[in-house]
Amino acid sequence: EVQLVESGGGLVQPGGSLRLSCAASGFTVSSNYMSWVRQAPGKGLEWVSVIYSGGTTSYADSVKVRFTISRDNSKNTLYLQMNSLRAEDTAVYYCARSGLTTFGVPRYYFDYWGQGTLVTVSS
Amino acid sequence: QSALTQPASVSGSPGQSITISCTGTSSDVGGYNFVSWYQQHPGKAPKLMIYEVSNRPSGVSNRFSGSKSGNTASLTISGLQAEDEADYYCDSYTSSSTWVFGGGTKVTVL
Numbered sequence: 529e530v531q532l533v534e535s536g537g538g539l540v541q542p543g544g545s546l547r548l549s550c551a552a553s554g555f556t557v558s559s560n561y562m563s564w565v566r567q568a569p570g571k572g573l574e575w576v577s578v579i580y581s582g583g584t585t586s587y588a589d590s591v592k593v594r595f596t597i598s599r600d601n602s603k604n605t606l607y608l609q610m611n612s613l614r615a616e617d618t619a620v621y622y623c624a625r626s627g628l629t630t631f632g633v634p635r636y637y638f639d640y641w642g643q644g645t646l647v648t649v650s651s
Numbered sequence: 652q653s654a655l656t657q658p659a660s661v662s663g664s665p666g667q668s669i670t671i672s673c674t675g676t677s678s679d680v681g682g683y684n685f686v687s688w689y690q691q692h693p694g695k696a697p698k699l700m701i702y703e704v705s706n707r708p709s710g711v712s713n714r715f716s717g718s719k720s721g722n723t724a725s726l727t728i729s730g731l732q733a734e735d736e737a738d739y740y741c742d743s744y745t746s747s748s749t750w751v752f753g754g755g756t757k758v759t760v761l
């Protein structure tokens with residue numbers, strides 16, 4: 529069974545840093561595209577970042593330079609290092625998997641999501 | 652990376668059909684058949700309802716259907732039920748190798 533479990537959220541002051549983790553089970557993180565998606569309180573979904581199976585990464589303009597996505601293949605875990613945090617980064621952060629076809633071709637949609645972890649940036 | 656445009660709210664009576672639109676550009680919705688739709692109930696994670704414009708994942712009711720014309724994709728819910736009351740989001744892969752979501756549509760069952 530595919531499962532994604534996020535952790536690492538919490539309260540942090542503006543300008544601070546936080547690292548989120550997403551532990552995966554039931555599939556191999558490094559074989560799939562893995563993304564972070566966030567949702568500010570009462571707002572819509574916002575795509576944040578992706579790490580492709582080959583290791584290439586991409587970011588939304590709003591977090592470029594400040595956030596870094598990575599993975600640990602030995603732990604089958606996805607990470608999001610967040611630096612220089614701002615009040616507008618306050619959100620529930622979800623990790624999401626883009627699966628593979630039966631032939632191993634990557635998909636471009638999010639078929640599994642974690643339960644989310646809340647990040648609050650406030651003094 | 653502007654968000655895709657969705658109506659803020661759509662409502663319908665039980666048994667009716669409703670359609671939610673999702674408008675983008677030729678760099679996202681119009682350029683790829685990688686449009687998907689997600690349902691989100693309050694306090695829950697999003698759930699995939701439609702992928703690649705018109706495909707339904709296993710387990711999703713056939714009351715949900717998707718289509719696309721030009722830069723606009725649409726989600727139709729037929730035979731509206733109380734359990735369909737939720738927020739719905741479209742998203743698309745883009746020419747910048749990123750994804751972009753719509754602003755979300757609140758569906759109310761009257």
